[in-house]
Amino acid sequence: MSRTPRLPTLFVSHGAPSFALDPGLAGPRLTALGASLPRPQAVLVVSPHWMTATPVVGTTGRPETIHDFGGFAPALYQLDYPAAGHPALAHAALGALQAAGWPAHADDHRGLDHGAWVPLMHLFPDADIPVFQVSLPARLDADGALSLGRALAPLAEQGVLVVGSGSLTHNLYEFRQAHGDDEAYVRAFAAWVGEAVVQGDGDRLRRTLADAPQAQRAHPTAEHFWPLLVAAGASDTGAGPARGVVMDGGIAHGMLSMDAYVFGAA
Numbered sequence: 001m002s003r004t005p006r007l008p009t010l011f012v013s014h015g016a017p018s019f020a021l022d023p024g025l026a027g028p029r030l031t032a033l034g035a036s037l038p039r040p041q042a043v044l045v046v047s048p049h050w051m052t053a054t055p056v057v058g059t060t061g062r063p064e065t066i067h068d069f070g071g072f073a074p075a076l077y078q079l080d081y082p083a084a085g086h087p088a089l090a091h092a093a094l095g096a097l098q099a100a101g102w103p104a105h106a107d108d109h110r111g112l113d114h115g116a117w118v119p120l121m122h123l124f125p126d127a128d129i130p131v132f133q134v135s136l137p138a139r140l141d142a143d144g145a146l147s148l149g150r151a152l153a154p155l156a157e158q159g160v161l162v163v164g165s166g167s168l169t170h171n172l173y174e175f176r177q178a179h180g181d182d183e184a185y186v187r188a189f190a191a192w193v194g195e196a197v198v199q200g201d202g203d204r205l206r207r208t209l210a211d212a213p214q215a216q217r218a219h220p221t222a223e224h225f226w227p228l229l230v231a232a233g234a235s236d237t238g239a240g241p242a243r244g245v246v247m248d249g250g251i252a253h254g255m256l257s258m259d260a261y262v263f264g265a266a
Contacts (some may be wrong), residue, residue, distance in 0.1 A: 004013040004159050007156045007159065007162075008242075010164070011163075011166065011261040012123070012163060012166075013119075013255075013259055014047070017072050018072055019122075020117075020121050021075060021079075022091065024249075025249055026249030029247055030260065033247060037088075039046055040103060040159055041130070042090075042130040043083075043090045043112075044132060044133070044134060044162050045112075045120070045131065045133050045134075046133070046134050047115025047166070049114060050113050050135040050152070052135040053137065053232070054137060056110070057105075057107070058111075059090040060110065061084060061086075061108055062085060065111060065112055065117050069114055069173050074150070083120070083131040084131075085131065089132065092155065093152060096152060097151050099104065100147075100151035102151055113133070113167065115165045115166070117131075117163060121129040134212055136226060136230075142209070142229055145233065145235035146233035148233065149233020150236050151229060162231065164229075166223075166227075166228055167257070168189070168220070169190065169255060169257040170225070171219075171255055174219070183251050183254060186255055188213045189257070191255045193208055194259065194261075196208070197232075197246060198235075198246060199243065200243035205241065232244070233263065245261065248262070
């Protein structure tokens with residue numbers, strides 16, 4: 001009997017909701033990445049647009065497409081990502097979290113927020129792979145985010161592609177004020193993190209928001225950074241996060257790095 005190969009884990013920058021219609025550099029590269037991966041049994045997404053006190057696992061068989069944003073082009077609100085859910089693997093994720101000591105529970109109604117479906121429209125445009133989400137605990141630190149990922153690591157052995165969806169840089173004030181005209185700080189932060197990812201340096205990743213150049217400007221709040229550490233933790237099979245590969249996604253709106261990382265790629 002053949003053994004299911006362990007899947008890599010991903011971090012993707014989901015950008016603004018308009019990324020769904022304006023793929024830029026990152027969209028086609030995510031599509032190429034999705035086509036190059038072994039076909040998953042399901043995709044598990046952790047996004048900062050579903051935050052709860054403790055982890056919650058979406059177990060519905062038919063997750064709706066949630067348009068959880070305002071002020072964008074009307075065409076965005078017509079988009080649908082009709083992927084099925086995967087209740088059995090979602091319950092396996094729930095069991096893995098509980099076994100690791102997380103007080104997790106199920107939600108059999110919750111749909112897919114834009115942190116999930118927007119990047120998936122590029123990564124798996126046919127929406128033919130089941131998707132479910134695990135919420136991001138609202139009170140996390142770096143160690144907690146890595147720990148959450150490690151709790152989900154066994155799913156990668158069951159054909160589940162674990163995806164942390166956030167933003168490598170995320171200064172919402174600058175985005176709203178259209179001050180995104182200084183790409184130098186974005187590049188400096190992205191280069192520092194990318195080096196840690198390539199080296200598989202879990203301690204450096206854990207210290208990113210304290211030590212990386214321009215970290216406070218890149219992430220005035222941390223919720224869009226934690227999914228990166230969740231993805232890194234999910235690649236940990238006992239010796240720390242796996243080494244990663246950087247996918248250069250360019251910079252959107254002058255201040256949103258769209259880079260993605262593949263941890264544990266063959």
